[in-house]
Amino acid sequence: MAKTIDEINEKIKQGKAVVVTAEEIIDIAREKGAKKAAEEVDVVTTGTFGPMCSSGAYFNIGHAKPKIKLGGGRAYLNDVPAYTGLAAVDLFIGANALPDDDPRNKLYPGEFNYGGGHVIEELVAGKDIRLEATAYGTDCYPRKKLETWINIKDLNEAVLFNIRNAYQNYNVAANTSDKTIYTYMGVLRANLGNINYSTSGQLSPLLNDPYYKTIGIGTRIFLGGGIGFVAWQGTQHNPNVPRTNKGVPRGGAGSLAVIGDLKQMSPRWLVGTSMLGYGCTLTVGIGVPIPILSEEILGYTTVTDAEIFASVTDYSDAYPTMKPETLGEVSYAELKSGRVKLKGKEIPTASLSSYSRAVEIAQTLKKWIKDGKFLLTQPVAPLPGVEAGIKFKPLKERPIE
Amino acid sequence: MAVAKRIVLHFPKRVVDRAIVCRLAKDYDLEFNILKALVTPEEEGLLVLELSGEQGEYDKGIRYLTETGVKIQSLSQDVLRNEERCTHCGACITICPSGAFELDPITRRVAFYNEKCVACGLCIKACPPRAMEVHF
Numbered sequence: 001m002a003k004t005i006d007e008i009n010e011k012i013k014q015g016k017a018v019v020v021t022a023e024e025i026i027d028i029a030r031e032k033g034a035k036k037a038a039e040e041v042d043v044v045t046t047g048t049f050g051p052m053c054s055s056g057a058y059f060n061i062g063h064a065k066p067k068i069k070l071g072g073g074r075a076y077l078n079d080v081p082a083y084t085g086l087a088a089v090d091l092f093i094g095a096n097a098l099p100d101d102d103p104r105n106k107l108y109p110g111e112f113n114y115g116g117g118h119v120i121e122e123l124v125a126g127k128d129i130r131l132e133a134t135a136y137g138t139d140c141y142p143r144k145k146l147e148t149w150i151n152i153k154d155l156n157e158a159v160l161f162n163i164r165n166a167y168q169n170y171n172v173a174a175n176t177s178d179k180t181i182y183t184y185m186g187v188l189r190a191n192l193g194n195i196n197y198s199t200s201g202q203l204s205p206l207l208n209d210p211y212y213k214t215i216g217i218g219t220r221i222f223l224g225g226g227i228g229f230v231a232w233q234g235t236q237h238n239p240n241v242p243r244t245n246k247g248v249p250r251g252g253a254g255s256l257a258v259i260g261d262l263k264q265m266s267p268r269w270l271v272g273t274s275m276l277g278y279g280c281t282l283t284v285g286i287g288v289p290i291p292i293l294s295e296e297i298l299g300y301t302t303v304t305d306a307e308i309f310a311s312v313t314d315y316s317d318a319y320p321t322m323k324p325e326t327l328g329e330v331s332y333a334e335l336k337s338g339r340v341k342l343k344g345k346e347i348p349t350a351s352l353s354s355y356s357r358a359v360e361i362a363q364t365l366k367k368w369i370k371d372g373k374f375l376l377t378q379p380v381a382p383l384p385g386v387e388a389g390i391k392f393k394p395l396k397e398r399p400i401e
Numbered sequence: 402m403a404v405a406k407r408i409v410l411h412f413p414k415r416v417v418d419r420a421i422v423c424r425l426a427k428d429y430d431l432e433f434n435i436l437k438a439l440v441t442p443e444e445e446g447l448l449v450l451e452l453s454g455e456q457g458e459y460d461k462g463i464r465y466l467t468e469t470g471v472k473i474q475s476l477s478q479d480v481l482r483n484e485e486r487c488t489h490c491g492a493c494i495t496i497c498p499s500g501a502f503e504l505d506p507i508t509r510r511v512a513f514y515n516e517k518c519v520a521c522g523l524c525i526k527a528c529p530p531r532a533m534e535v536h537f
């Protein structure tokens with residue numbers, strides 16, 4: 001019998017909802033069968049905790065006396081440049097931003113010890129952040145210089161706004177060249193010395209709802225330790241990819257843009273991250289609840305690591321040069337075993353996303369729902385699905401005469 | 402006065418390690434015990450030694466090693482994990498040349514065995530949240 005979100009919310013309010021994680025549902029469905037499991041279970045919770053580069057935060061610092069217009073000027077937070085193309089006292093900082101004097105890769109591989117992701121972590125942790133700004137001065141905003149400490153508790157708004165997170169599946173990275181390379185997928189040793197991957201696999205939000213049947217715009221989620229929402233499809237959202245017969249994409253596909261009040265998030269779930277030789281980013285914790293509205297939706301949530309595949313991409317050649325070829329396909333069950341066989345070689349594997357912390361997110365969300373603190377939402381609009389016919393375009397370069 | 406110390410030798414790519422270490426015994430009358438020898442992904446040679454002898458000769462031996470281009474580190478430099486910062490991702494597992502990190506297949510948490518660590522320093526910058534720290 002099909003359920004509705006309202007019915008599930010009623011059960012949540014009465015403390016009667018049956019909530020399990022996307023890991024726990026696998027055995028439950030195996031034991032009880034899909035039909036019975038779909039009747040009994042109301043919500044399946046997912047989780048993921050990994051570096052997500054397209055993350056950032058915006059905030060309003062309040063007006064200084066006399067007033068200053070940061071828009072069109074320059075602003076730095078702990079020496080990291082913030083975006084000032086907005087109105088007088090609104091700033092945006094992206095996770096990848098770096099101080100002007102960071103040596104970057106001049107000293108190869110660059111260390112990237114502090115950047116936008118670290119500013120966001122410190123802000124969320126309640127630490128004072130040094131703001132230094134210059135402006136050109138106008139009749140109504142005469143001031144040209146501002147140097148002050150700011151603290152999240154004094155900001156009018158502080159909002160985490162990540163334009164591409166929670167990628168539905170992803171490349172697996174290796175290096176066939178004869179030297180170590182430094183990538184956003186970590187340090188990749190020469191001659192297929194290691195293989196890195198980044199997903200929570202069977203616990204990952206969009207891998208448990210591969211056709212976006214329940215997750216949509218407006219879905220309430222766990223974000224950075226607090227509550228957030230799906231704002232839109234993420235950039236590069238690309239549902240039209242090869243899929244397994246259970247609908248699971250065999251490589252990067254959908255993604256989410258997410259938003260939430262930074263003031264109620266926690267530095268445990270928003271961690272400033274340094275990728276050696278690559279740059280700074282933010283490790284983000286996201287958990288999405290999936291309402292079990294039907295047996296079909298339950299079926300999707302029972303996906304296991306053995307049923308999720310991804311292609312191994314050569315980051316020394318195919319990736320930077322946009323060649324389509326891959327080194328082969330592997331399952332996450334193989335990757336998680338610690339070794340995979342590829343090109344006749346046993347290669348050690350490592351993850352960049354933390355599975356144990358993804359479990360913690362799914363468990364936390366489960367507890368919030370069980371305790372009646374977190375209700376499910378009906379999306380206000382769906383995410384574009386396979387039928388939207390989105391084509392993921394490369395850049396067409398046109399020479400400037 | 403006699404001394405005995407545990408040190409880590411970092412050999413650059415082309416230096417022949419054994420020969421150099423043997424000269425410590427021949428020329429400076431030092432006794433050595435190789436505790437660990439390995440090659441890092443960057444093909445730097447790593448040797449963990451227990452080195453003992455007379456203080457004067459010991460100092461000369463160390464000077465000799467430095468002159469050949471070998472970097473010396475005392476094993477009292479301890480590499481520790483900041484448990485608050487570690488996210489248990491696992492990125493360090495394939496980085497560490499001495500197998501000091503192990504992933505628990507059930508909990509998926511990463512254990513760090515300090516006693517296996519040879520203080521090579523590779524994990525320090527390779528750990529994304531920078532949870533690995535050198536303490537002196």
Ligand code: SF4
Pocket residue numbers: 482486487488489490491492493494502511527528529530531532533
């Ligand atoms: S790479 Fe760093 S954060 Fe990840 S498991 Fe190792 S020590 Fe922990």
Ligand code: SF4
Pocket residue numbers: 480496497498499500501502517518519520521522523524525533
């Ligand atoms: S310093 Fe880090 S990489 Fe080197 S041996 Fe110790 S734990 Fe392993």
